[in-house]
Amino acid sequence: MVIPHSAESRYTKPVLVAVNKPLDEEDGLEKLRSHALFRSLKAHDLDHLIQQSRRLRLGHHQLLYRQDRPAHHFFFVISGRLRLYRLDSSGIDRTLDSIAPGDCFAEVMIYADPPRYACYAEALKSSEVLMIPVKAYQELLNQHPEYAQAALRHYAMRAVTRFHDLEIMTVQSARDRLIRYLIDLLPNGGQESGEVELPLPKCLVASRLAMQPETFSRILADLKANGLVRVNRSKLFISDPQRLIAISQ
Amino acid sequence: MVIPHSAESRYTKPVLVAVNKPLDEEDGLEKLRSHALFRSLKAHDLDHLIQQSRRLRLGHHQLLYRQDRPAHHFFFVISGRLRLYRLDSSGIDRTLDSIAPGDCFAEVMIYADPPRYACYAEALKSSEVLMIPVKAYQELLNQHPEYAQAALRHYAMRAVTRFHDLEIMTVQSARDRLIRYLIDLLPNGGQESGEVELPLPKCLVASRLAMQPETFSRILADLKANGLVRVNRSKLFISDPQRLIAISQ
DNA sequence: TTGAGTAGTTGACTTAACTCAATTATTCGC
DNA sequence: GCGAATAATTGAGTTAAGTCAACTACTCAA
Structure with missing residues (x-):
């Protein structure tokens, strides 16, 4: 890109x-x-x-x-x-x-x-x-x-x-890389729910995670549809990090 | 894996x-x-x-x-x-x-x-x-x-x-990641031809580069078929690194 | 406030890479 | 040197992710 x-x-x-x-x-x-x-x-x-x-x-x-x-x-x-x-x-x-x-x-x-x-x-x-x-x-x-x-x-x-x-980048699936990236943004390493702010515009997070912006957008839409994250601009609320971690394996 | x-x-x-x-x-x-x-x-x-x-x-x-x-x-x-x-x-x-x-x-x-x-x-x-x-x-x-x-x-x-x-891991295609990995193994950063020895068994190089061993094997077979590398066990001879770099873009 | 430019999303289609399976090499301990 | 275990290769079929395109939603500066 x-x-x-x-x-x-x-x-x-x-x-x-x-x-x-x-x-x-x-x-x-x-x-x-x-x-x-x-x-x-x-x-x-x-x-x-x-x-x-x-x-x-x-x-x-x-x-x-x-x-x-x-x-x-x-x-x-x-x-x-x-x-x-x-x-x-x-x-x-x-x-x-x-x-x-x-x-x-x-x-x-x-x-x-x-x-x-x-x-x-x-x-x-x-x-x-x-x-x-x-x-x-x-x-x-x-x-x-x-x-x-x-x-x-x-x-x-x-x-x-x-x-x-x-280590995150050796994760093969784009979805799992994104999940691990989000978990790492949480304060306690995913122990408890919380809101994270993306430190970069979405297209640059995509670049950082070796995926296309379209892929990033689709994965996030899917996580949202499954109730795993709530998205508000660049702020993401992660209610159950453990569930997110669980589906990434 | x-x-x-x-x-x-x-x-x-x-x-x-x-x-x-x-x-x-x-x-x-x-x-x-x-x-x-x-x-x-x-x-x-x-x-x-x-x-x-x-x-x-x-x-x-x-x-x-x-x-x-x-x-x-x-x-x-x-x-x-x-x-x-x-x-x-x-x-x-x-x-x-x-x-x-x-x-x-x-x-x-x-x-x-x-x-x-x-x-x-x-x-x-x-x-x-x-x-x-x-x-x-x-x-x-x-x-x-x-x-x-x-x-x-x-x-x-x-x-x-x-x-x-x-940086290498933000390269999206498995083929290009492998090429950049090989170039980095060359002494002069790809200025001249040379033989490199893989520092890990092939299946672990694949893991390191976030790809399956099968993918690694196929990419290497393809590079070999195109005369870009000569493969002898874990030793690879790269005759024209610049050509390799050129095709990775 | 408006409009140009950038960022983000969604759909349709294509392709690179994965998975599973079978086969062939290699390695290493005995 | 033999044989078991691991590693590497190859084929066939599947799927995740890329590409291209159209559209929408922002942002920022005039």
Whole structure:
């Protein structure tokens, strides 16, 4: 599936707009402080890191960075939502992840010299991110090696998350992949009923799950017809996750 | 697909056999020294770590560790080959990775308390591994925080590798997933022709690529009939990777 | 508020991949 | 080296999911 807007953004230089207002509590400073990567940092060190960072505003569908370009920064999402995707030689767009406020991201091929981004990152709606220089963070780690522990744990966890994503994708039927994807969106891993919001537009969830939008739509319609989910735009109410899990086998 | 031997090993306590012979140059000590996680270590520190580790021999299909069990060790492969897989509630076995001599592994859910393995690990043939206590490695990092840099890079790279694996799995056609998998096995990323050896038996490569063994066999037969690959047991000769890439779009 | 463009749905038809079954190779322990 | 067990291949029939097309429902920007 070729997504028009991303094919277009491929040829658009990202013009990044800085926001000069400093980060305040309402802007997610609290979320930043409590992020796994930063919560072990002394206030003074975190402040210094923030001072070396820039706050950016991204418009709807605006490109933040490109696959294979040198990666001098990583990012913290203040507001909005982004998606990570890769393009292959035929221009097919594969959505691989979505990023919510409070997340920190940038898949970087760290052994390349210079390190390069492993994917494109694009805002799904108007968003704000904090652009943190890798160098500044590395200097901080050099000065305070005890901080590296948190970074190590963060990356180890990320590797396991991707490993889990990979497991879902080895499920052969489109229907079962979708069910497992929905269950994973539920807070307690499907122990109790709940409402989930799709982190991506439906056509991109379909891309993420290696199926056509039509197939996604039909599977969801079928689950709805069987009383397994109630659908309201991008919000899905799952009344009985266990029943959903049961039919996926 | 339920793989008989793994369903069986599920109920078999892994009886790990220690090898008392110390690691020597022929046993992959050189490979261990040059591994990304260890090459920055001073000889003395690495020796101490090895002394705290145990060398294990694994028989064909022997289970090394189980998903969700406490993870007190990680592993370095001296010889043989292992696979990582997960089992779901219906007993379906999903092969997610294979591990070769010289690799270091253990996907660990590090935020769990205690940390737990994120998958099963099993020897594909008789193998030897070095079982390294996580505690010993962590103590080493505490004493020499500069070593954490290497670990951080290793995990960051692992996350990117899994991200790339995920990308392949978002390819919708079984044929194209197989082609991309083969291209990735080639040394230069498909720039030049070469022979690749499947790191897993064909039925497990099929599982890894979310297809049936029959489908795998038919696709390979078709590629062979079109002169795109020459097949000799688990060795495949790919004479023109670019042509293979071209037909996968 | 309107209209253009994108996203989502549904139907009809086609095809890739699955399933089941039978047969042939391989592997590995004895 | 033999024989049982597992892995791989091939055929035939079925089905899930893709494709193409038409239509509807949003969204966003002028």
